[in-house]
Every structure is written in structure tokens, then in C-alpha cells.
Amino acid sequence: MDIYFWIFAVIGVAAGIFTISYKDALPCALGLLTVFMSLAALYVHLHAPLVAIFQVAIYAGAILVLVVFVIMLLMTPDEDQMGRQKNIGFRIMGFLLGLLMMCYLAIGVKGIDQLVHQEKLPKGFGDPHVFGDLLFRQYLLHFEVASVLLLVALIGGVYLAKKRL
Amino acid sequence: MGPMASLTDYVILSSILFALGAIGFVVRRNALILFMTVEMMLNAVNLMLVAFSKFRADMAGQVMVFFIYAVAAAEVAVGLAILIALFRHVRSVDITKYRLMKW
Amino acid sequence: MEHLIFLIPLLPLLGFLLNGLLGKRLGKGFVSFVGCASVGLAFWVALLVVSALISRPPEDRQFVQHLWSWIALGHFKVSVSFLVDQLSAVMILIVTGVSFVIHIYSIGYMHDDESYWRYFAYLNMFVFFMCMLVLGANYLVMFVGWEGVGLASYLLIGFWYQGIPNADAGKKAFIVNRIGDFGFALGMFMMFVTFGSLSYLQVFPKAYHLYEAGKLGLNNPALIAICLLLFVGATGKSAQIPLYVWLPDAMAGPTPVSALIHAATMVTAGVYMVARSNILYTLAPTALLVVAGIAATTALFAATIGILQNDIKKVLAYSTVSQLGYMFMGVGVTAYWAGIFHLMTHAFFKACLFLCSGSVIHAMGGDQDMRHMGGLAKKMPITYLTMLSATLAIAGIPPFAGFFSKDEILWRTFNFPFYPVAGKIYWALGAIGAAITAFYMFRLIFMTFHGKFRGTEEQWHHVHESPMTMTIPLIILGTLSLVGGWVGISPLLGEKLGNVPNILENFLDPVFEHSAEIVAKYGHVTHYSHSFEWSMMGLSVLLALTGFAAAFYIYMIRPEDAPKKLAEKFAGVYNLVYNKYYVDEIYYLCVVMPVYWGGMFFWKVVDAFIIDGLGVNGTAFLVKQGSAVSREAHNGYISTYGAFMLIGIVGILWYFLHLSPHYITDTLMGWLRAAF
Numbered sequence: 053m054d055i056y057f058w059i060f061a062v063i064g065v066a067a068g069i070f071t072i073s074y075k076d077a078l079p080c081a082l083g084l085l086t087v088f089m090s091l092a093a094l095y096v097h098l099h100a101p102l103v104a105i106f107q108v109a110i111y112a113g114a115i116l117v118l119v120v121f122v123i124m125l126l127m128t129p130d131e132d133q134m135g136r137q138k139n140i141g142f143r144i145m146g147f148l149l150g151l152l153m154m155c156y157l158a159i160g161v162k163g164i165d166q167l168v169h170q171e172k173l174p175k176g177f178g179d180p181h182v183f184g185d186l187l188f189r190q191y192l193l194h195f196e197v198a199s200v201l202l203l204v205a206l207i208g209g210v211y212l213a214k215k216r217l
Numbered sequence: 218m219g220p221m222a223s224l225t226d227y228v229i230l231s232s233i234l235f236a237l238g239a240i241g242f243v244v245r246r247n248a249l250i251l252f253m254t255v256e257m258m259l260n261a262v263n264l265m266l267v268a269f270s271k272f273r274a275d276m277a278g279q280v281m282v283f284f285i286y287a288v289a290a291a292e293v294a295v296g297l298a299i300l301i302a303l304f305r306h307v308r309s310v311d312i313t314k315y316r317l318m319k320w
Numbered sequence: 321m322e323h324l325i326f327l328i329p330l331l332p333l334l335g336f337l338l339n340g341l342l343g344k345r346l347g348k349g350f351v352s353f354v355g356c357a358s359v360g361l362a363f364w365v366a367l368l369v370v371s372a373l374i375s376r377p378p379e380d381r382q383f384v385q386h387l388w389s390w391i392a393l394g395h396f397k398v399s400v401s402f403l404v405d406q407l408s409a410v411m412i413l414i415v416t417g418v419s420f421v422i423h424i425y426s427i428g429y430m431h432d433d434e435s436y437w438r439y440f441a442y443l444n445m446f447v448f449f450m451c452m453l454v455l456g457a458n459y460l461v462m463f464v465g466w467e468g469v470g471l472a473s474y475l476l477i478g479f480w481y482q483g484i485p486n487a488d489a490g491k492k493a494f495i496v497n498r499i500g501d502f503g504f505a506l507g508m509f510m511m512f513v514t515f516g517s518l519s520y521l522q523v524f525p526k527a528y529h530l531y532e533a534g535k536l537g538l539n540n541p542a543l544i545a546i547c548l549l550l551f552v553g554a555t556g557k558s559a560q561i562p563l564y565v566w567l568p569d570a571m572a573g574p575t576p577v578s579a580l581i582h583a584a585t586m587v588t589a590g591v592y593m594v595a596r597s598n599i600l601y602t603l604a605p606t607a608l609l610v611v612a613g614i615a616a617t618t619a620l621f622a623a624t625i626g627i628l629q630n631d632i633k634k635v636l637a638y639s640t641v642s643q644l645g646y647m648f649m650g651v652g653v654t655a656y657w658a659g660i661f662h663l664m665t666h667a668f669f670k671a672c673l674f675l676c677s678g679s680v681i682h683a684m685g686g687d688q689d690m691r692h693m694g695g696l697a698k699k700m701p702i703t704y705l706t707m708l709s710a711t712l713a714i715a716g717i718p719p720f721a722g723f724f725s726k727d728e729i730l731w732r733t734f735n736f737p738f739y740p741v742a743g744k745i746y747w748a749l750g751a752i753g754a755a756i757t758a759f760y761m762f763r764l765i766f767m768t769f770h771g772k773f774r775g776t777e778e779q780w781h782h783v784h785e786s787p788m789t790m791t792i793p794l795i796i797l798g799t800l801s802l803v804g805g806w807v808g809i810s811p812l813l814g815e816k817l818g819n820v821p822n823i824l825e826n827f828l829d830p831v832f833e834h835s836a837e838i839v840a841k842y843g844h845v846t847h848y849s850h851s852f853e854w855s856m857m858g859l860s861v862l863l864a865l866t867g868f869a870a871a872f873y874i875y876m877i878r879p880e881d882a883p884k885k886l887a888e889k890f891a892g893v894y895n896l897v898y899n900k901y902y903v904d905e906i907y908y909l910c911v912v913m914p915v916y917w918g919g920m921f922f923w924k925v926v927d928a929f930i931i932d933g934l935g936v937n938g939t940a941f942l943v944k945q946g947s948a949v950s951r952e953a954h955n956g957y958i959s960t961y962g963a964f965m966l967i968g969i970v971g972i973l974w975y976f977l978h979l980s981p982h983y984i985t986d987t988l989m990g991w992l993r994a995a996f
Contacts, residue, residue: 057222061230068234068257072241077249084253087234091260098227098271103279107263110286115256115293122297123249126304139313139957146243146963149970154236156973159987161228168224171274178271178279186276187283194280198287205291212298239969242962251958312958319956 056097064090077123081116088112099178227268234261248300248310252293259289322372322383324365325402328412329451331362335444343437355440356423359447363416370409378830381406384457384521391460398518403457407831410660410824411454411592414667418584419447421793425675426576428789429682439479439574446472450585454592458519459508462593466504466557469586470497476581477573489572496566500556507549514542524599528834531603538842539606547600547607551614554590560648561618564641565904571633575678578633583640583670588663591647595656595831602654602835605738605842612652612736616746616753619645621901623756627763628898631688632677635764639714640670642753646729649750653743654839655732657828661808662725664824668804669713669722672797676707679786679794680768684779690767692775699783702791704769706798711765713801715758716864721805726754727860728810734856737843751863758867766875812853 067086074080088111095104176182187195238258245251263282270278300310307314335358343351373381383404391398404412423443430439449472453465471494478490508518515523527543530536536543554560559567570582581587594601594611601608619642626638643666650659681688683700697704713720716727730750736743773780785791808824809817829836839845874882887894896902953964 054220054222054226057226061226064230065233065237068237071250071257072237072245072254077247080250080253084257087257087260091264094227094264095267098267100267100271100279100282103263103267103282106283106286107260110290111256111260115290118293118297119249119252122301125301126249126310139955139960142955142957142960142963143244146959146966147240149963149966150236150240150243153239153966153970153973154233155984155988156970156977156979157232157236158229159979159984160973160977161225161232162987164228165223165225168269168272170224170272173271173274177274177276182276183279183283186280191277191280194284198284202287202291205295209294209298212295212302239962239966243959243966245959315958316956319954 057094060090060093060097064094078120081120081123084119085112085116088116099173101178102180102183103178224268224272228265231261231265231268234258234264246311246313248312248315251312252296252300256289256293259285322369322385322404325369325383325385325404325455326387327365328362328369328416328455329448331358331365332444332447332451334358336441336448339437339444340441343441348431348436351437351440352427355444356420356427358444359416359420359423362447362451363413363420366412366416369404370413373404373406373409381409381830386457395516396512398458398460400461401457401519402455402461403520404455405831406828407592407595407660408454410664410828412451414664415447415450415454415585418667418671418797419443419450419580421796422576422580422584422671422675425579425678425790425793426574428787429576429678430574433574435479439476442472442475442479443577443580446476446581446586450589453589457521458517459511459523460518462596463501463504463508466553466589467501469581469589470494470501470557473497473570473581473586476577477570479573479577483572486572489566489569493566493570496563497556500553500563503549503552503556504554507546507553510542510546510549514546520596524597524834527599527603531838536603538838539604543600543604544607547597547604548610550593550597551590551607551611554593554648555614558587558590558644558648559641560590560614560644561621564618564622565907567641568634568637568900571631571637575633575674575681578637579671579674579678582637583674584667587640587644588647588667591644591651591659591663594648594651595660598651598654598656598832598835599838601651602838608652608654609739609742612649612733612746613742615645615648615652616733616749617645618642619649620749620753620756621645623753623760624897625900626760627756628894629760630690632680632690632693632764632768633674633688635690635760636670636673636677639673639757639761642757643670643714645753646726646750649733649746650725650729653729653733653736653746654738654835654843655729656832656835657808657825658725658728658732660828661805661824662722662729665713665721665725665801665804668797668800669710669720672706672710672794672801673714675790675794675797676703676710679703679790682786682790683783684775685782687775687779690764692779693768693773694771694775695769695773696783697769700769700785702785702794706794706801707769708765709798710801711761713805714761715868716754716860717758717868718861719802719805721801721803723861723864724805724808724810727857728808730754730860731810731853731856735845735848737839737845740844740846751859754860755863755867758864759871760867762868762871763875766871766879770876771879812850812857 064087067083067090071080071083071087074083088107092104092107092112095101095107235258238254238256238261241254241257242251245254263285266278266282266285270276270282303315304310335354338354339351343354369383373383384401385404386399386401389397389399423440426439426443430436433439446469449465449468451465453462453469456462456465474490474494477493478487481487481490511523512518515526517523517526527536552563556563567582567587571578573581601611622638622641622645626635626642629635629638643662647659647662647666650656650662652659677688679700680693680696680703683696683703684693687693709720713722716723718724730747733743733750734747736746786794809820809822811822814820814822874886899905953960
């Protein structure tokens, strides 16, 4: 019984449920933050400290900040002040389907332990220099492509948000 | 440390988070919360990748996670920019107001 | 000389192409020259070929020119080939010769027409197809010509197409012909199925050999079917009952067209066809009975209608139908050469009659009603004399041409080898018809050329003799109406006149010798005494003179009151005959209207409602309704689209994981129990 795992798992799931159900936008953002942080903790447990740092830095530090900023900027009202829902049938169907999907996914992996065996972890697994080595040698092209993608996103974002085009 | 959590546990957790994200995407009306649910789904996938990376002792999983971070950041930036541009016209983040792309 | 055969149809074809493509631009002189020269040259080539044919011994008189293989589909092989034997020789000379004369005539007659070039182009095209018909060595080439002359006939009948009745007449001719052609085509199909070929050189010998070997008896049902189906085509093309109705309407075309096509050549195609297929018909006497029966009936029937017509061309049209009946009677009683003989003499005198009537119509400024004519003989002597010559020929008064041919036919009908009793009946019909023929022809002469002129003053001033281009053909044909019959003098007369041989019969005999053999074997030929034959001959002449006398009495001696009084006395019959026995009306009700209603049904109900309304529009409507329902799925909310994506994901998961609900609930229960 991996106590570490179970604590953060429960926190994550509870925060997730909170995120998708609360009516205000800002508390939902904070719930999302909790999800991010619990996941970061789990990454550490999974011998991936660099990924955990990235998780905190990028997601909690950048993305979430951006989202909160936009929430504050737009002063979105609460959802129950938004008026009647028109496609409630589809939403209910989607909700049920999501539950069904959850069951499928969760139950479908029964028995995966017999298929996937724990390999012996080499020395220095998850260390930054191993990570960097992989990133800048074997996956250099992917890295460059990702940087181009970010450039594109940068230009796109600036262009879209301009007041006068 | 006690016995490690099995892969099954991680996969189930990831599935639950993913499903929560999907449900949230369908149920919520606020566009910003929709963004958040999309991020939750991406995170669930990240978790699955890292878990498998550890269990298979292959660092490639973590590298892939890294790229997903980059893409997610780009996507959020552009998405929120679009949202702001849209907000200037419609004056609302309620997705029920964004009804032009229909029959 | 046989390598020249192909020139006979080719020259008119070239004339057609030249006149059709260039005629409009190059003027009347060019058109006239090309039109007449092409046919004239064709006639000259025909003379060369026929003289080469005659120079051969009688058993060997057959030229075949094979041009190219047209169809080769497995067993079905048809080639474009020409056959010139004695029968084709006679026909081709008649066709090209009379065509040439009529072309010359047309120069004068159509002189003022603005579509001069079109007329000559069509006329040349007609001659081309007629030559194909007559020269073909198999039924399919004949059929090409058959259909082609029908087309030319349509184009020429409706020549002045701006007038609706003219266009309608052309349509009527073509459609009625087509009905006959359908029968002809079926006959050809049956022939191919039965004999495996459509070529004369294969079918006829095969039929004869099968008969000789005893495998083909008389009146084989397949053979009867073939002969009758081919005859259906002949009733259409050669205007017999029931498909004659187009010929009177065809008088809407220019008069030279009526002369050439509807008197001398096209309408004789059916007779030629039966004569060519003589072996098949002789082997199927039942078919002969039908042919002769229809022919005799038509001969009398049409003659009766001709008595009361007032349009000069309509009289001649019904006369043509009637005379065609005589021709078919000839070939129907296995007197094939007699039918062809009458075809020849008829070509001469009927063409002459039509051209003379054209001359009269020209003089009358376009008026064709005989009630407005009278006393024209003084002002149009050449026309009068030639028309009189032709009338004497058609009435069957010796020594003019028609006497010899008609008498031969009547005598042979009386002596019908296979069905003697029927022969007597048909002879009676033909004889009465002959009397009536004489009557209406002389009525025509008396009403047109004698007595007082009944038209207007200015018409009388306009009456003039026609120009030389028109009168010379009249003289040629009028002379032929006198001497043309002298090639077929029957043996009885020939002996009396100093052993004059029957040139035509001797010439044509080899073509029909197999038929003659079968007739001799199976027919019941009664041998009558010479005196009986003389008395029959005398009876023919007497009937003709009776008709003449009756016409003379009614229209010359008492023209004022006799026609009217007779009309009143026999009012019912008069009306019936005057309205052509209402045949056109009956056809309209029984054939045209049902077809029309059928067409309306298929148009309004099947096409417009079922196919368009239910099928096309209905399908579109269903699609529209279906899509109206299903497009509601695109309601613009992305949460809806997300829900649809979830449907897809769940679907894929279900497909690949195949988890039954049972299993899911069990596992969930298991976990819950493990947790608590």
C-alpha cells in the first residue's frame, strides 16, 4: 500500500471533481492548481524530478497564471447567472458517456500488470543530465520543431490579441 | 518506502482524471473552465506517460511529456488570445453564445 | 463491266453531296447540271452494265460486285455487295431512266423555287438509295435503301415544310412506312434465324436445295412467317391495305416528287422485293394467297375512292395505290414477271400522268381542283396528247402499254395455280377494278381537258403550254406509254402478230425458274382453250371501254346534272366513298389516339409523377427531411461536439475491449467490496 501514491491520488481526484463541478471560475482554477501540484508530487515519486519541476513551472507557473489572468480580465459571471441551457440533453448524454468511458478505461486495464513488467531502473534514471542528453542528442529535431511551434504560437497570440489589427 | 504502487493504479488514476476532464468539457458552459478541463486531460495523459516510462525504464516517455508541455503552453496562449478576441465581440464567455458554426 | 456497278449508286450520291453542300452558293445552273448529269451518267453506266449482262448466255447472267465486309459478328456476316441479274437489270434501267427524265422535268417545274438546290440534293439522294435498294445483294443492303428512300420521301413530301399540312404529310409517310419497316426487320430476323444469312446468293439456293432434298415442304410455318413479315414492310412502302394511307397525303410534295417516288420507283420497292424473294413465296403458297388477296382488295378499294376525288393529284394517288395492287396481284399468283412488267409500264404511264398533271397545275397557277378546270386541251396540246396516251395505257386499251401488262396479270390471276377458286374471286375484283380505273381516268381527262373552263378569267389567261424542259420528258414518257408494252406481248397475241416473242418474259425467266418448277409440280394449272383466252382478253378490253363510255356519258354528254343527280341518288354510298371510307378517321381513333393516350400516360403519370415526382423529387425530399432532422446535431455548442467525440471514443473502446456490462458491474462490485 503505497501511502505516498494514495494520498496524492485522492487529492488529485478530489480536486478534479471540484474543478469540473464548481460554478465559479476562479475556484475552479485553484482546484486545477491542486491537480497540477498533486501530479507533480506523483512525478517525483515516479523517478521523474525534472518532469515534476517542469510541471510546476510550466503548468502551475505559466498556464494557470495566464488562465487566472484572463478570468480576472474578463470578469466572467457565475454560471447560474448565465441563463437557461439549451442543449441539456446532449450534456447529460455526454456526462453518462464520460462515466462509461471511465469505467471502460479503468476496467479495461485489468491484468496489465501481468503484461508489463517492471524493468530494472538504470542508475541515474530521471536525472537531468540523462534527460538533457536525450533531449539534445536523440530528440534534437523534435526539440527544434517544438521551438518553431512556440514561435508560431507567439506570433499568433500577439496578432490575435491586438486591439487594432 | 513501502511497496510501490503498481502500474494498474497509475493507469486507473490517469483514466479517472481523463474521464473527469472529458465530462467537464461536456458539462461546463464557461469557456475558461473548458480550457481548464482540457488541461486536465492533457495532464492525465502526461501521468500515464511518466508512469509507463518508469515501469519500462525508458526515458523517452519523460521526453515526450516535455514536448507535451511545450504544445500545451502554445495551445493555451493562442486559445486564450482567441477567446479574448471573441470576447471583444460577444461580450461573454458563455459558449452558448458562440453559435455561428452550426447548420 | 461488273467493276462499274458501284458507280451507279455512287454518281447520284456525289450529286447529292455536291448539291447539298455547294448548291446554295453555286446557283441554279450548277445545281441543275450536277443533279441531272449524275443521274444521267448513272443511267448510262447502267446501260453499259446491262448490255454486258445481255452479251452473256442466259444461264450466266449474273454480276456480283463485292465492295467490303460490313458486319462480321460470329455467324452473322453481311457485306456491301451488289448483284446485277436480269431482275435488277430491268429495275435499274427503269429507276435511272425515269429518274433522269424527271430530273430534266424538274428543272422547269421547280424553276421559281428558292430551295432549288435542296430539291435536287434530296432527289439525288433518293436515286442513290433507290439504286442501293435495287442493286443490293442481300436484304440488309436492300433495307438500307428501303429506309433511305423512306427518308428521302419524307424530306421531299415535306419539301415546303413551312406549311404545316406538308410537314404533317411527310411525318405521316415516314411513320406509316416505319410501321411497315418494323415488319420487314422482323422478317429479316426470322430469315437469319432460319437460313443463317441475309444474302440472296445464300438464302435462295439454300431454300431451293432444302426443298429438293425433301426437307422443306410447302407452307412451312417459319417460311410463311418470313414472307408475311416481309410483306408487311411491302404494304407500308408500296401502299397496300392497311398502310396505304400515307400516299394520298404525300401529294403535298412537289409534283415531280410524286411522279418519281410515289409512282415510278419507291412504291415499287415492295413489288421488287417480293419478286426477288420469289422462291420463298412460292414455297409458302399461303403467304401468296394473303398477298394476292390484299392486293386484289386494295386494287378495287382504291379505285372506288378515286372515282370521286376532285384534286387531280389525289385521283392519281389513289390510282397508284390501285395499280400497285395489280402489281402485287401479279407477283402474288406467282406470275412474277407479269408483276414486274406492270411495274415497268406503270412507271412509264404513271410518271407521265403525274408530270402532265404538274404541267396542268403549273398552267393553272397552282390550282389542283379539277372542278376549276376544263377545256384546257386547246391551250396545252402536248400535255393533252401525252396525258391521253398515258390514260389509254392505264385504262388497258391496246396497243398501249398498260393493256399487255394488266391483261397478263388478270389472266394469270384467273389461273392462280395454288388456289384456283381464290384466283377467280381475285380476278373478279381486279376486273371490276379495271373498269373503274378506266372510268376515273377518263373522268379526269374529260374534266380537265374537255368541256367548258370552270375557273376564273385570270386563270384562263395564265394557262399556257409548259416550257421544253417540261414537255420533252412528257413526250418521252408518253411515247413509252405507247410502245413500252411491246416487250411483253403474250404468246397468244405474239403468234398472231408474226411470232413476236415475249422478250421480257424470256429475259426474266431464269430468275424465276425455280419457282416455275415448284408451281409446275404442285400447282393446279387448268389448261384453257385458246378461244377462252381470247374471250378473256376481249373481256378486259370491253371492261375498259365500258368505263370509258360511262365516264364519257356522265362527264361529256351531261356534265351539268349527271354527276349531281347520281350523287343525290346514292347519297349514303357517295358520302362514304367521298370521305375515303373514313379510313383516316378510323385509324386516328383506333391507333393514333391510344398511342397518344399511352404517351400522355407515360408522360404525365410515369415520367412526371412517378419518376420525377416520387423518384427524383421524392428522394430529394426524403434526403432533405432526413438531413433536416440530422443536422440538428450541429447546434453550435462545442460541448455537443465534445459529447459526440465521446461517443466515438466509447465506441472504439467498446469495439476493442468488448467488455460486457456484466463484467463491468462485477468488477465495480469487487472493488467496492475490497474498499470497504
